[in-house]
Amino acid sequence: MKKSFAYALLSLTLITSGCLGQNRLDELTLVLTFGVDQGKNGEMEIYTAVPVFHKEARKKTELLHTRASTFREGRDRLDNQANGVVETGKVQNILISKRLMMRKGLFDLLDVIYRDPKSALMTDLIVTDDPIEQVMDVDIQDKPRFPVYLRELVRSSHISEASVSTNVRRAYDQFYEKGITPYVTEMKLSENKLKISGTALLDKRGYYVASLDTEESIQLLILQKDTHHPIFMTVQLKGKDVGKKDEESQSISYSIDYTHSSYKTYVEGNQFHFDLHFRYSIVLTELLVQLHPMQDKEKLEKAIASEMKKKMEAVIAKFQKHHLDPIGLGKYARAYAYPQWKQVEDDWGRAFSQAKVRVIPEVRMISIGSLRK
Numbered sequence: 001m002k003k004s005f006a007y008a009l010l011s012l013t014l015i016t017s018g019c020l021g022q023n024r025l026d027e028l029t030l031v032l033t034f035g036v037d038q039g040k041n042g043e044m045e046i047y048t049a050v051p052v053f054h055k056e057a058r059k060k061t062e063l064l065h066t067r068a069s070t071f072r073e074g075r076d077r078l079d080n081q082a083n084g085v086v087e088t089g090k091v092q093n094i095l096i097s098k099r100l101m102m103r104k105g106l107f108d109l110l111d112v113i114y115r116d117p118k119s120a121l122m123t124d125l126i127v128t129d130d131p132i133e134q135v136m137d138v139d140i141q142d143k144p145r146f147p148v149y150l151r152e153l154v155r156s157s158h159i160s161e162a163s164v165s166t167n168v169r170r171a172y173d174q175f176y177e178k179g180i181t182p183y184v185t186e187m188k189l190s191e192n193k194l195k196i197s198g199t200a201l202l203d204k205r206g207y208y209v210a211s212l213d214t215e216e217s218i219q220l221l222i223l224q225k226d227t228h229h230p231i232f233m234t235v236q237l238k239g240k241d242v243g244k245k246d247e248e249s250q251s252i253s254y255s256i257d258y259t260h261s262s263y264k265t266y267v268e269g270n271q272f273h274f275d276l277h278f279r280y281s282i283v284l285t286e287l288l289v290q291l292h293p294m295q296d297k298e299k300l301e302k303a304i305a306s307e308m309k310k311k312m313e314a315v316i317a318k319f320q321k322h323h324l325d326p327i328g329l330g331k332y333a334r335a336y337a338y339p340q341w342k343q344v345e346d347d348w349g350r351a352f353s354q355a356k357v358r359v360i361p362e363v364r365m366i367s368i369g370s371l372r373k
Helices: 002-017 071-081 111-115 132-136 146-159 168-176 214-224 297-321 329-336 338-353
Strands: 028-030 033-038 044-051 061-068 085-087 093-097 124-128 183-190 193-202 208-212 231-236 251-268 271-287 356-367
Touching: 028 044, 033 132, 033 146, 044 071, 044 132, 044 146, 061 071, 061 132, 071 085, 071 111, 093 132, 093 146, 111 168, 124 146, 132 183, 146 183, 146 193, 193 214, 208 214, 208 297, 214 231, 214 297, 231 297, 251 297, 251 329, 271 297, 271 329, 271 338, 297 338, 297 356, 329 338
Parallel strands: 028 085, 033 093, 093 124, 124 183, 271 356
Antiparallel strands: 033 044, 044 061, 183 193, 193 208, 231 251, 251 271
């Protein structure tokens, strides 16, 4: 009787503790990064970065490669190369080449991920103009493992307003939300180092259309209200009444410590109008023009506001030229002009390209730093 009770208790302990069906880490092929590139004859070049846990191994990450016509087929073929049980539920990042996204839509590529309930939805999406094999084989001996390094690079660039941050879950929302067009972090390989280069803009089908550099990406994040203060900026003041401090310098640097924004949406004559109001509180951090920060305070504020307006309008003009709306102004159109929105909701990019967008910035300088002049 006592033995039967002991066996029953032991079985219950094994079941409830999760000890059954466990996997040893060094017996797993833990896929943390996928890379997809354009191949020959319509096939894709698929790469994976797999961390190596064996003590005898010299390299921390193993690179696997195969060719396949679909992402799903590629994953199956990679299983044949793995020296352990393949686990794909912890993928941290997916790298996609720009030339592939000109031929295949992002959402067709990710279809297999959205259909698999075991997929990691917080996986970062990254586009690059360089060959995926070179990007994934970059030398990072003095850095963390490749998937971890890539994830930290994307997150730090988003916090410093150098690029957006889009994961698999957010891309799904952008695809099914009619009032916005998708966008993805863009990265490049420079002198054998990885660097975030800005933002890749996609059309509603998920095809690559255009890019923003890091400076333009700041404007996009401000327009999206997705910033982390303070935001550090430097502008060139080239007005006739602004003198140079020396032969070359005519710039001013500041940090935006607070931003208040409000968007007004209305329709006139079947045309959407958006008035984008911004109130910035800035701190002067560097002054290389012939203006006094106290005596010429109003002139400086107006000059900075004028430069910010120019940059933001240039980025919006780029969106409208390519029939893109990564800001998400379509959601404001739906909220404040629903009857007119219903007529254009299936082709919002074209409707937005014909919209009238006014940027109205106000700048208030709240500090000039420690110097008195």
